[in-house]
Amino acid sequence: MSATSTEAPVGGLRERKKAQLHDALLDTALRLFHEHGYQATTTEEIAARVGVSQRTFFRYFPAKEDILLEALEGVDQYLFDALRERPADEPPLLALRNALSDQWDRVERASMILRGGAAKLMKQNPELMATHMRYCHVRQKKLAAVVAERVGVDPATDPRPDLAAAVFFAAVNTGVSAWVAADADFDDLPRVCLEQLDLLPEVLGDDWCAQG
Amino acid sequence: MSATSTEAPVGGLRERKKAQLHDALLDTALRLFHEHGYQATTTEEIAARVGVSQRTFFRYFPAKEDILLEALEGVDQYLFDALRERPADEPPLLALRNALSDQWDRVERASMILRGGAAKLMKQNPELMATHMRYCHVRQKKLAAVVAERVGVDPATDPRPDLAAAVFFAAVNTGVSAWVAADADFDDLPRVCLEQLDLLPEVLGDDWCAQG
DNA sequence: GCGCTTTTTGTCTGTGACTGACATTACATT
DNA sequence: AATGTAATGTCAGTCACAGACAAAAAGCGC
Numbered sequence: 020m021s022a023t024s025t026e027a028p029v030g031g032l033r034e035r036k037k038a039q040l041h042d043a044l045l046d047t048a049l050r051l052f053h054e055h056g057y058q059a060t061t062t063e064e065i066a067a068r069v070g071v072s073q074r075t076f077f078r079y080f081p082a083k084e085d086i087l088l089e090a091l092e093g094v095d096q097y098l099f100d101a102l103r104e105r106p107a108d109e110p111p112l113l114a115l116r117n118a119l120s121d122q123w124d125r126v127e128r129a130s131m132i133l134r135g136g137a138a139k140l141m142k143q144n145p146e147l148m149a150t151h152m153r154y155c156h157v158r159q160k161k162l163a164a165v166v167a168e169r170v171g172v173d174p175a176t177d178p179r180p181d182l183a184a185a186v187f188f189a190a191v192n193t194g195v196s197a198w199v200a201a202d203a204d205f206d207d208l209p210r211v212c213l214e215q216l217d218l219l220p221e222v223l224g225d226d227w228c229a230q231g
Numbered sequence: 232m233s234a235t236s237t238e239a240p241v242g243g244l245r246e247r248k249k250a251q252l253h254d255a256l257l258d259t260a261l262r263l264f265h266e267h268g269y270q271a272t273t274t275e276e277i278a279a280r281v282g283v284s285q286r287t288f289f290r291y292f293p294a295k296e297d298i299l300l301e302a303l304e305g306v307d308q309y310l311f312d313a314l315r316e317r318p319a320d321e322p323p324l325l326a327l328r329n330a331l332s333d334q335w336d337r338v339e340r341a342s343m344i345l346r347g348g349a350a351k352l353m354k355q356n357p358e359l360m361a362t363h364m365r366y367c368h369v370r371q372k373k374l375a376a377v378v379a380e381r382v383g384v385d386p387a388t389d390p391r392p393d394l395a396a397a398v399f400f401a402a403v404n405t406g407v408s409a410w411v412a413a414d415a416d417f418d419d420l421p422r423v424c425l426e427q428l429d430l431l432p433e434v435l436g437d438d439w440c441a442q443g
Numbered sequence: 444g445c446g447c448t449t450t451t452t453g454t455c456t457g458t459g460a461c462t463g464a465c466a467t468t469a470c471a472t473t
Numbered sequence: 474a475a476t477g478t479a480a481t482g483t484c485a486g487t488c489a490c491a492g493a494c495a496a497a498a499a500g501c502g503c
Contacts, residue, residue, distance in 0.1 A: 186431070
């Protein structure tokens with residue numbers, strides 16, 4: 020039932036309950052976001068629904084927004100896995116592009132909440148698009164690490180993995196943004212994003228300036 | 232004295248006072264951010280220092296963060312101007328790169344608060360980097376409009392201006408991020424950002440994957 | 444099972460961003 | 474000066490979040 024969780028083989032009762040509560044909070048929050056919208060859902064509501072105090076909620080999630088972060092992290096995980104499975108001789112950004120394409124099937128099956136949910140959430144309140152941007156920083160760092168690992172360089176000294184991750188997210192976010200603006204169907208999302216990625220060479224290139 | 236303001240030839244007394252108060256709030260806020268940090272500065276403090284109620288502060292700035300947005304908008308204006316002055320036959324991203332280079336001199340002279348300030352602000356609390364990301368959405372849209380105008384396409388139908396703006400900010404932000412991490416001098420900022428922009432073709436290219 | 448330590452949770456309290464409602468003041472117009 | 478309109482102040486309220494401390498619930502040796 021639980022939408023997320025790495026399902027460790029469990030340690031003591033303590034850790035089990037902790038993980039359980041964590042997942043309960045996450046799932047409940049996402050469900051409430053879906054039902055009433057992000058803003059309209061208070062942290063007290065979430066806590067109450069799960070049966071804990073608001074204070075406890077904040078002990079599991081430093082901020083309300085972190086709920087969204089974790090949800091995205093779940094999605095990113097699929098992307099990372101997909102990236103690792105791409106042939107090593109593919110240049111990084113092409114591999115990312117293809118990984119994005121590969122992962123979509125898995126995401127679709129992953130979370131019902133995400134499927135119809137993220138779509139509606141984004142359309143309901145565009146502020147989430149802005150809120151979402153804030154996390155790109157975190158997500159980029161992780162993606163950069165995976166890219167660096169893949170290429171075999173040190174992300175601390177080589178700026179290219181960071182830049183590649185940034186460009187990738189820039190393109191994908193532009194795609195998401197366009198998709199929201201177009202009010203398109205959920206299944207169109209990947210296509211729109213891939214289009215942006217495929218457009219990168221042209222946008223970067225020199226043959227784009229003199230025309231009407 | 233005033234750091235910002237388009238200095239209209241003034242209409243009635245009303246509008247003059249309004250603009251005056253707006254600038255006073257902006258300047259005071261930035262000064263306080265610089266002195267005590269962003270978090271430590273309360274909206275009440277800002278309002279009190281200017282001599283108005285907190286409620287009035289929020290009537291001028293929908294959120295505390297909007298102070299930062301407006302400050303950035305001021306900077307962006309220089310970038311837009313610089314971009315418009317670049318030769319028309321330069322491809323968009325190269326023109327952006329050069330515009331960034333061009334604008335720096337003007338920015339340096341523009342605001343004392345920005346000069347030593349933004350640097351310290353970013354280093355003091357890295358959360359601002361994340362906060363800052365949120366605004367890229369807004370800034371990107373505006374930049375995309377300028378790019379579209381320059382190239383002579385409709386930004387509503389052609390996705391390339393949006394993508395170009397997104398990629399540009401992605402690179403610049405990666406540069407800023409690296410600069411903050413390196414704890415470098417303020418004057419190094421433009422160089423670091425330009426480096427990222429110059430690195431774009433390589434990162435996009437195919438000749439980057441097989442090496443140790 | 445029974446104390447004892449450690450972790451986790453609840454409760455209380457407080458701060459600070461932000462908002463709606465409404466009275467009040469200040470400019471504008473005639 | 475009279476009156477309408479826009480700006481401001483005041484007040485009360487919501488909500489995200491944080492510190493402090495006590496209560497409850499593991500874990501652990503006996």
